[in-house]
Amino acid sequence: MSVPGGKKDLWLGLDLGASKILAVLVEEDLSLAGSLRTETKREEGPERVLDRALGLCRRLEEEGGRAKGVGVGFAGLVDPGTGAVRSSIMLPGWEGFPLARKLEEALGIPARADNDATAAGLGEFRALGSPPGLNMVLLTVGTGIGGALVLGGRLYRGKGGLAGELGNTTIEWKGRTCWCGNRGCLNTLASGSALSALARRLAGERPGSLLGQKEEPPSLPEVAEAARRGDEAARLAILEGARALGAGVANFINIFDPHLVVLTGGVTGLGETFLEEVRREAGKRAFAEAFEGTKIELSRLGDMTGAVGAACLAMEAARRGGSRP
Ligand SMILES: [Zn+2]
Known part of the structure; x- marks a missing residue:
């Protein structure tokens, strides 16, 4: 004190x-x-x-x-x-x-x-003023996707402190192999690295893309900048990544019926278009009754x-x- x-x-x-x-x-x-x-x-x-x-x-x-x-x-x-x-x-x-x-x-x-x-x-819970009874799902979307759960106003850790591995929940059960060894995890579709890899592939199909034809996938800030300048490959990659994340968010809304879903990490630099698309996709997939009243926001504390x-x-x-x- x-x-x-x-x-x-x-x-x-x-x-x-x-x-x-x-x-x-x-x-x-x-x-x-x-x-x-x-x-x-x-x-x-x-x-x-x-x-x-x-x-x-x-x-x-x-x-x-x-x-x-x-x-x-x-x-x-x-x-x-x-x-x-x-x-x-x-x-x-x-x-x-x-x-x-x-x-x-x-x-x-x-x-x-x-x-x-x-x-x-x-951190987010404390920045919100530790509201009693808050149900919150937080996703850190950077290189990979991490998750945290605040349930009933308390951080939920599970029996061994491992709860909230939301990036390693299955979205496509026969999908691409994830770092964790499982297939089709949310990570493989909606993480920063998945989005960068997709941007590289889409740029490869579009010879005039501002992202160029490099071997290395572009960074998220590079994708964001190219999209701002009207690049089709960058724009499509952001929309696709956002929709995949929205599908994951819809699952978490149906499971937890939270007051709040917070996104933090590198993807927050992709701007309002990204966030809007996450909201739209989650809204299409989650139960309307659960989605209604669930706020989907960017973290108050930034990175x-x-x-x-x-x-x-x-x-x-x-x-x-x-x-x-
Ligand atoms: Zn995984």
Whole structure:
């Protein structure tokens, strides 16, 4: 708790993803005291990646003040009890890595670790003012799709902390093979990487496309920019990705009858056209009675959702007196 008129309590949050590490220093009310980001360089392995994350934390503390705790959202399955990584498709080589313990030892403050999308779900919930009884589905749509569930005003983790793997739910049961080994997951159709691959294919069929004829799929910002300039391949890829995501969202609406579906991650840069198409497709597929009154929105915290949510993990742990979730 902050002393009125005194120095505010500060919390560190880390979003450790496949391509970038984002670190934030926030106050209890989630106002930002600082933020830094760097590349993950995942090929260098856990110890080097962790060193880079620690570097960001130390710089934030030097500039903003000492934190009371640190939380990390990790792009993989994490045991929220021990704070150790269970597995990760995005960050290979982290199996069993004691992420929370390493952070605690290096920074000398209590640390908590959880799945990155779960952390984002908590961040969004807190940014909304923790409405009692809220039912919310959050999707982080970046390289892959992660998910978090807030049910009855509480983060729902499932029996082992693995709940909310919404990107690995089947949309096409005989579809393309997903990273997880299953076929036809939502990931294979609606993730940022699926959308980029589709944009490359569509550009290949259109010699004049602004996306060119490169071997590498275009990045999401490149697709967004080409679509803004009227490129047909980019525009079609965005619509197709949005419709696939809308089909997934319709499933989640029928399952959870939520008040709110929140989208965050790289696709949020695709703009209002993307969001409108997600809404339209979800509306066509979900039960009208469930769809009615369900808001589908972009995250209030932009791409900081995961990092701010990670800081919230540390705050919540301190509030519980250090006990694990
Ligand atoms: Zn999958």
